[in-house]
Amino acid sequence: MGGARTTGFMARQIRKVVVLGANGAMGAGSGEVFAAAGIETTFLARTRDKALEGQKRAEKLAKSSAISRFIRVGSYEEDLARAVADADLVFEAVSEDLALKRVYLEKIDKLRQPDAIVATVSSGLSIAAMAAVGGASFSRHFLGIHFFNPPNVIVGCELIPHAGTDPLVVGDVTELLRERLGRELVRTSDTPAFCGNRVGFKVLNECAQLVERHGAAYIDALLGPHTGRAMAPLATIDFVGWDVHQAIVDNVYAHTRDEAHEAFALPALMKEKIAAGCLGDKTPDKGGFFKKGEKPNAELPEVARRMKALHHVGRYREAFDVFADAGGADADLMRRVILGYVSYGLARVGEVVESVADVDRIMGFGFNWAPPGALVDLIGARRTVALVEAARLPVPRALVEAAERNQRLFDAAHVDIGRFFHG
Amino acid sequence: MTRPVYILGGYQTDFARNWTKEGKHIAAMIREAVAGGLAATGVEPAEIEVGHVGNFAAELYAMQGHLGAFLVDVDPAFAGLPTGRHEAACASGSIALLAASAEIEAGRYDCALVVGVEQMKTVSPARGGDFLGTAAWYEREAKGVEFPFPKLFGRLGDEYDRRYKLDDKHLARISAINYENARKNPKAQTRTWYMNEDHARACDSYNAVIGGRIKVTDCSQVTDGAVAVILASEAFAKKWAARRNAQLANVPRIKGWGHRTAPLLFDDKVAESRDQPYVLPHTRRAITDAYRRAGLADCWALDGIETHDCFTTSEYMAIDHFGLTRPGESWKAVEEGVIALDGKLPINPSGGLIGCGHPVGATGVRQLLDAYLQTTGQAGAYQVAGARTFATLNIGGSGTTSCVFIVGV
16 A cells, blocks of 8 residues: 555555544544545544544535445554554544644554655644654654634635655645645645634634623624624634634744734633633533524624625625724724734735735635635725724735735635625 | 627626525625626626516515616616516526527617526525425416425426336436536535435435435525626627737627427426427427527537536436437436536536526526636636537426527637
8 A cells, every 4th residue: 555656756646544533523524525535534533433423423514425435434442553554644633632642643653654644633733843753754744734614614724734744745735635625725834823723813812802891792793794704703712612712822822923912812701711611602501702592682883784784785895995984983993803804814924824815715715704815905905005004003015015016916716705795 | 690699708606605694685696796797708887788687586585576677786887777687487597698689689789788696595495495386387286395396307207217218327427427517616506515426326314305206416406696698799799809809709609599488387298298209399499499590400519518407307308309319318328428527518517507506597697608608718627628619408497498599609
């Protein structure tokens, strides 16, 4: 097995994949994506029954039992050695805990074929730190693949090589993800939370920080789907889970120092409630910002109401005229957060990703948020610069260039921009 | 045709969208499609002289009639624009195209905007199924029937089975091909769905029977979608091509059309065709009318077909009715790979109604836009290499209204 790659000119054929942690949401979801492409995929978990649960989960996602033709199941104890030795790609999706991941990665390194690729689905831990568990060969064959949940629906995906990943491995995995798995793929640097979560959770945490002063219902009403997202920000944190939110923002806060550093500080209110076991929708009795299934009953601020009414009939540009021109404290706060997203997202170009198109793709296809570039196009690049300055936010280089050249930023012609704005 | 009608291009919304979840009115759908069509063609709003909207049942799905008037709302330059709305069930979009092209042929106007639109996700599938029943003779074929249309098109399969024998594995293959093609279409509703022939052949809780021999995978989708195309006279197309540094000869034309209506009741259709080789002879006539008007000898003059696969049985019917095989032998074209994307005569490279989606009143316009994209080499990953001539077949009801266009350069 695994002998297909003989020269640097031929892409390695990935025929067999092993998923560790295949009973979890990310493991089963990722396994579904591999199996759906007709790749023989082995679902491994602590017990065979747990792996079977993952398989059922994959069938449910695929809405088909036929997908199981490509799925095998097993337990670590019984099947890890055989399955990993036979795999072209080993996909680690155990809990987001560096120590635990290291344990499994060490085992994998001892069992894998010398040219087998090893990937972690971590949503933001250091890829280089994980690569260091093995020898030089392991390091060369190791990288991060970040799917977003649920991966069968959300096609945005980040590929994170570390400095030592073999470029041929990067090429093979790129081909696999883009061509065979149909991913909207973005390559990012090995920096905390990569691109999507760094930019997305900056906004989410900033919204959480604003709760103390303004209240949760008001924040979600002001910054809801009319600002370019399927779900309002605080409802999103409840949905994701407060523990996951904390892990992401704490990691970024501890390991980066950028222009929005304080936006990653977990608000005291959340810290206290997490300590009391309040984790959002997954603890329905305790809830999060809201109780699960409960619709916050806040009156829409006038600026939000006007934007929503315009989106309702497809007048997106005019809705952003309202966004740009409206006076008052509500509009000021909305602009500060949304332009903060644009400013922070575009500033990651050159640091985390190569181009504006990369940030746009991961926010659009990973988060289902209006891409920063698309917002700039709707508002107009020059007007965006003026608004960003007025909000006392940094004006990123990519935005300055777009304004100078008076050019559009969002380049995915097959995407209906309107889908991001809810009426 | 006396005066040629050119297709300048157009725009399709992403058929995977749920506009109700987005909180949108049908006006937003029309607006996005028109804005996209104008941008894609570079036609100025002020150059549009008339607008036609194809739509089946906005009164039921969205409590909204008078859709033509929504065009005027799209751009200030459309003030006073003559508009109208056309309905013939799932063939509504093609009826709008026929009206617009007739006006250009008659010399009334030089540039016409045609929009097909349907917002269907406003109601539950069962209620939507009941609305669709109005495309049959509601009182006699649909009232009180759960999902009447799968049952009617199941009976089309039964009729094939009775006359010629029908193996359901060929229907499964048709479904799988449509889904497979849809995966290559960035606007297709099912582009990310899991689907293959194994699944289409399975019959379990994930692929349940909806009516008769029709299972979930045999059905087209409940889809929200809007499509705009711009049609023009030769004089306008010449001027338009010149300013885009293009050759008029490379601008696709509607080379032929066919339009026939069969009895509304499915029983009457079958009774009428009892001793004939074609199960739906009026559909066959619409196709041969179009061939004759376009000066085509037969289907082999085509490079591809976008057909009305509201169910796998309707595509099965289209295969012999287009003349790919002798009547009753459609299975041969399926089995021999003729209709696959890389086959001798690909059917539904877009994914069709099963894969791309079926926003009822928009489908005919979507098919014409796909024929345009194919014949101008702009269909991307689902392009049929070197396509110059494409046909569309759009059907309303249980094979009741049949509309065909031949598009070519």
